[in-house]
Amino acid sequence: MKKIIIFIISFLLCIFPIFASEYDSEGYERNETNNYGVNKKWKVKDDNLNNIINTPYVDVSKKIYDYADIFNEEDENELKSLIDGFISETGLDFALVSVNLPYTNDEDYNYTYDFYDYNDFGLNNKSYGGVLFFINVYENNRIYISSVFGEAQLYVNEENNDVILDNLFDYFKGGTYKEGVISYIHQFKNYYDRGYDEDAYYIDENGSLKKNYSLPYAGGIISGALVSLLSMLGLVKKNKMVTKASNANDYLVSSSIEYLNKTDNLVSTITTHHIITSDVSSVGGSSHSGFGSSGGGHISGGRNF
Amino acid sequence: MSKSRERALDHKCPNCGSKIIFVPGLGKWKCDNCKGEFDLETLKKFNNASSEENNKSEEIIEDINYIEYHCKNCGAEIIADENTASTFCVYCGNTAILKSKLSGKFAPSKIIPFKKTKDEALEAFKNISKGKPLTPKFFNKQENIEKISGVYIPFWLFSIESEGNINVHATRVHTWVSGNTEYTKTDTFNVNRDGKMKYERIPVDGSKRFNDDLMTSIEPFDYKEMVDYNHAYLSGFLAEKYDVSDKDSEIIAKKRADETTKKTLLDSVKGYTSTILKDSKITNNIENVEYVLLPVWMVNVKYNDKFYTYAMNAQSGEFIGDTPISKGKVVLFSILIFLAVALLIVLFTYLIYKGGA
Incomplete structure (x- = not known):
């Protein structure tokens, strides 16, 4: 019996380091044996290995990764509950990440792409559909970013993403992050509920939103008719060679032109002004389509606050 | 309607007495019979051209509707309307100039002689369809010309x-x-x-x-x-x-x-x-x-x-x-242009789609 207990303890002591090696202080550890934690179809290559290794390897069931510690436990619980509801209703994955890192906007964006792509978010969806909401509260460059992946792009396109981001600005400017995230979830859900035109768009093999090709009937007919009409008018005009002479330009003796009086009297001066309003959507980056270091497509946009 | 009788003026070759005409391009008068070529000074010398004096001599023109005159060459009686100053005898083809119509207050002070020939005018008509794709196919055929006059x-x-x-x-x-x-x-x-x-x-x-x-x-x-x-x-x-x-x-x-x-x-x-x-x-x-x-x-x-x-x-x-x-060409070209533009748009949008994809 004693031998059995010693064997079990020895066995546990032997395998503990294996478990321990898969977790770092914040999650799992990436190494060659687990394909650096990349369980999606993205290839691990020399040019993205660095990105992968530097991306936290996390437990995707947590959904909230508050590295900047901007949410208290109560907030997290409330948000987790909402996020779980969102996931169960939409089938799309969701990750909320907060950091306090001295990043530029580009670095912030790349962080969101890598965080989503190199973890198992959206793994249950064909195109890894889901959304990552990112907040960097670093005081010199505060930004929130909404990155939309896979099938989620069918519901929230670039334009919709910008509308959502603009609506969140006051929450984040005022420091009410939890309310901002709640609003984000609700707005996103609203767009999801509206659905999308299945004939118009699809998600390609790289996870990018693509438009289906449809014959431009109206454009073709209108343009064809318009060009045809204008061409005919031009051609008909060629056959009408007789014109009425209305001027005597050919017979003007240019050396005879003499100006007897040239006066230019200023009558009035009016100066008006208007304040140039800065467009909030231009600060932080309008929503755009692109690819992360994984090669996966997404729609992403953010606002500095 | 009233009539007036006048003598028509013509031009005779100083060499053989046959009729001579001004040849555009050559800028001279030529006799078809003896092939002689004459400039204005030569014609004046043989009293076969008008001088400044007789151009300006005042003649009273009656208010008439048409004029009967006699061809100096063949004597035929020819009728011309009151505004005709120079015409042809329909019987012998001789040039007949009604001097009185271009004399006195109707005497022009200057003239630009013909430079382009009848053949050049014909050629220009034949080329009328160039750059005009809606012109009927056989319009510019010489047979369609009723009359060409200098x-x-x-x-x-x-x-x-x-x-x-x-x-x-x-x-x-x-x-x-x-x-x-x-x-x-x-x-x-x-x-x-x-x-x-x-x-x-x-x-x-x-x-x-x-x-x-x-x-x-x-x-x-x-x-x-x-x-x-x-x-x-x-x-x-x-x-x-x-x-x-x-x-x-x-x-x-x-x-x-x-x-x-x-x-x-x-x-x-x-x-x-x-x-x-x-x-x-x-x-x-x-x-x-x-x-x-x-x-x-x-x-x-x-x-x-x-x-x-x-x-x-x-x-x-x-x-x-x-x-x-040509109505037919209008329809044909309209359809062709319409189809070409529509096809180009389809091709263009498809290439953009493929490029985007």
Whole structure:
């Protein structure tokens, strides 16, 4: 019996380091044996290995990764509950990440792409559909970013993403992050509920939103008719060679032109002004389509606050 | 209806006495019989061309509807309308110039001799379809030509001194940004321009028989090639005398000068963002009027029972006239262009789609 207990303890002591090696202080550890934690179809290559290794390897069931510690436990619980509801209703994955890192906007964006792509978010969806909401509260460059992946792009396109981001600005400017995230979830859900035109768009093999090709009937007919009409008018005009002479330009003796009086009297001066309003959507980056270091497509946009 | 009897003038070869005609391009008179070529001085020497004196001799012309005259060559009796100054004997083809129609107050001071030949006019007609894809396929065939005539058309040339002033409402807009404010300064000006200028020899067709727009369309004529009028230049061509007086014609010349004076003054208003002409007053004074004959090839075409008239500036070669439009070609081209554009749009959008994809 004693031998059995010693064997079990020895066995546990032997395998503990294996478990321990898969977790770092914040999650799992990436190494060659687990394909650096990349369980999606993205290839691990020399040019993205660095990105992968530097991306936290996390437990995707947590959904909230508050590295900047901007949410208290109560907030997290409330948000987790909402996020779980969102996931169960939409089938799309969701990750909320907060950091306090001295990043530029580009670095912030790349962080969101890598965080989503190199973890198992959206793994249950064909195109890894889901959304990552990112907040960097670093005081010199505060930004929130909404990155939309896979099938989620069918519901929230670039334009919709910008509308959502603009609506969140006051929450984040005022420091009410939890309310901002709640609003984000609700707005996103609203767009999801509206659905999308299945004939118009699809998600390609790289996870990018693509438009289906449809014959431009109206454009073709209108343009064809318009060009045809204008061409005919031009051609008909060629056959009408007789014109009425209305001027005597050919017979003007240019050396005879003499100006007897040239006066230019200023009558009035009016100066008006208007304040140039800065467009909030231009600060932080309008929503755009692109690819992360994984090669996966997404729609992403953010606002500095 | 009244008649008058006159003697027709013709031109005889100083060598053999056969008829001679002016040959455009050669710039001389040629005898078809003995192949002799003669310049104006030679013809004058043999008293076979008019002189300045007999051009200016005053003759009274009755108010008549048509004229009966006798061909000097064959003696045949030929009728011409009252405005015909030079024609042909229908029996022997001899050129017949009704001297009285181009004498006295109807004596032109200058003439531009024909430079372009009948063959060149025919060639120009044959090329009428070039660059005009809607022209009916067989329209430019020579068989469709009913008549082609070299005609000296009476023109009034008006030299005008024009004086005018214009009043213009002008604005100059300047925009700049300071801080987060955009400023727009609009200066409004009351602009006046007074000026005068001269026009030399604005032509106005002095014959009712010819379409005024057709005649202005073949402008301009190069007046440097204009020579003193001589009846001899009419041999081989038709000629008209004016039936629109210089007084009636000057309205047209003044109207054309009016437009150009206004535009010239307006063009001198520069450096403004916008200009609106508020008022203008132009005065045109006729400084000189000349009565001249200008050479035109008239081509009359009959196609599908409709008549079309073309005019060729027999000096510059400018060939003008409205050309019929084939309905079938309009439909065909409309469909072809429509399909081509529609296909291009489909191709273009598909390439964009593929590029995006």
